[in-house]
Amino acid sequence: MQNLNKLWKIFKEKFTDTGLAKGAFSAPGRVNLIGEHTDYNQGFVLPMAIEKKIIMLGQLRNDRLVQIFDLGYKVKIKFSLDSLAPLKKDTWANYLMGIVDEIQKTGYILQGANIIFRSDIPQKAGLSSSAALEVVTALTMAKLNSLNIEPIEMARLCQKAENNFVGVACGIMDQYISCLGKKNFALFIDCRSNDYDLIPFRNHNYQIVICNSRVQRGLINSEYNKRREQCKKATEFFAHKLGHKIQALRDVTIDEYKKYQRQLPEVIARRARHVISENYRVQTGVQALREGNFSTFGQLMIESHQSLKDDYEVSCTELDLLVDLALKQEGVLGARMTGAGFGGCTVNLIEKNYIGAFKKSIKNEYKKITGIDLDIYVTQPAEGATVLELR
Ligand code: GLA
Numbered sequence: 001m002q003n004l005n006k007l008w009k010i011f012k013e014k015f016t017d018t019g020l021a022k023g024a025f026s027a028p029g030r031v032n033l034i035g036e037h038t039d040y041n042q043g044f045v046l047p048m049a050i051e052k053k054i055i056m057l058g059q060l061r062n063d064r065l066v067q068i069f070d071l072g073y074k075v076k077i078k079f080s081l082d083s084l085a086p087l088k089k090d091t092w093a094n095y096l097m098g099i100v101d102e103i104q105k106t107g108y109i110l111q112g113a114n115i116i117f118r119s120d121i122p123q124k125a126g127l128s129s130s131a132a133l134e135v136v137t138a139l140t141m142a143k144l145n146s147l148n149i150e151p152i153e154m155a156r157l158c159q160k161a162e163n164n165f166v167g168v169a170c171g172i173m174d175q176y177i178s179c180l181g182k183k184n185f186a187l188f189i190d191c192r193s194n195d196y197d198l199i200p201f202r203n204h205n206y207q208i209v210i211c212n213s214r215v216q217r218g219l220i221n222s223e224y225n226k227r228r229e230q231c232k233k234a235t236e237f238f239a240h241k242l243g244h245k246i247q248a249l250r251d252v253t254i255d256e257y258k259k260y261q262r263q264l265p266e267v268i269a270r271r272a273r274h275v276i277s278e279n280y281r282v283q284t285g286v287q288a289l290r291e292g293n294f295s296t297f298g299q300l301m302i303e304s305h306q307s308l309k310d311d312y313e314v315s316c317t318e319l320d321l322l323v324d325l326a327l328k329q330e331g332v333l334g335a336r337m338t339g340a341g342f343g344g345c346t347v348n349l350i351e352k353n354y355i356g357a358f359k360k361s362i363k364n365e366y367k368k369i370t371g372i373d374l375d376i377y378v379t380q381p382a383e384g385a386t387v388l389e390l391r
Pocket of ligand 1: 172
């Protein structure tokens with residue numbers, strides 16, 4: 001990632017100085033350690049922010065125009081704050097437009113801005129590059145316009161932008177962790193109350209290693225939305241059986257599930273079993289981490305993957321292969337797919353001494369079988385959205 005001086009130099013080449021407020025901001029991607037497809041069921045998740053991030057530089061304008069230069073795609077787009085509609089081309093800009101749209105809908109008054117940004121978060125890899133773009137845009141626009149938007153409100157605005165403007169019915173996890181991530185900690189988030197607990201995750205013996213399969217299946221959004229529908233059906237079924245205490249699958253216990261599962265259509269029963277058991281795994285996993293019991297946590301990661309593969313059916317051949325290959329390596333405590341699925345990354349918990357050997361061997365094996373060069377990222381839990389400079 002280039003340093004800020006270099007980025008300001010580029011900024012000056014692209015835009016004339018307006019003399020108004022300017023600043024530099026960042027927001028990270030994330031990896032989810034456990035708790036997959038539970039956020040939109042009002043359940044529990046345990047993500048951490050990663051060291052890969054987006055840096056955005058911006059300066060206010062005296063009018064209602066927003067001009068953005070993406071240093072990755074080398075594309076400049078502009079739009080007015082008065083006429084916001086999703087684009088068919090340069091769809092990355094919809095994330096930014098969606099944010100200003102949601103901020104304005106909340107009643108805040110915005111001025112236009114000149115913006116450049118650079119990302120080192122791999123795209124379409126399930127590491128939330130789009131949530132990071134939403135969050136860094138929200139932070140940039142809020143700070144330059146002197147708006148006081150609390151981090152949780154910011155996360156909600158970003159989620160709404162993705163739901164309403166981009167058209168993906170995502171949950172709150174990605175935007176939440178990109179806003180609130182803390183260096184050296186994973187966040188245990190209750191996606192009903194939006195409360196969180198910091199879980200220390202910088203153990204000297206273990207390390208999180210991310211493997212990017214570099215495959216991305218199509219249909220991810222439609223399959224994602226389909227899973228949400230199936231969860232809704234399961235919730236309605238349990239609410240009918242158990243009464244109003246059931247607002248979401250989060251409220252169904254494993255015993256209640258077992259009692260009624262045979263009355264559900266087979267696929268819906270499996271979807272519900274994943275969500276209900278995954279919520280249990282997150283809570284057990286958090287307890288294990290608090291006790292420093294990394295091997296139990298690793299075991300729960302393995303069970304989570306099985307459940308996502310067989311019950312929720314959101315894994316794919318390459319992710320299953322990566323998990324299988326990882327679990328054959330010495331020093332690997334746990335491995336699972338992370339994020340929405342259908343491609344993207346796996347997350348692995350590994351004893352530090354074995355990381356070198358792990359990287360070499362899994363790269364070789366994966367290449368031999370799939371012909372694909374694996375990307376591997378070793379990362380500590382990083383800080384969430386940050387104001388780098390404001391003048
Ligand atoms: C995507 C969504 C999240 C979450 C995960 C699955 O990353 O954006 O809200 O649902 O999938 O856990």
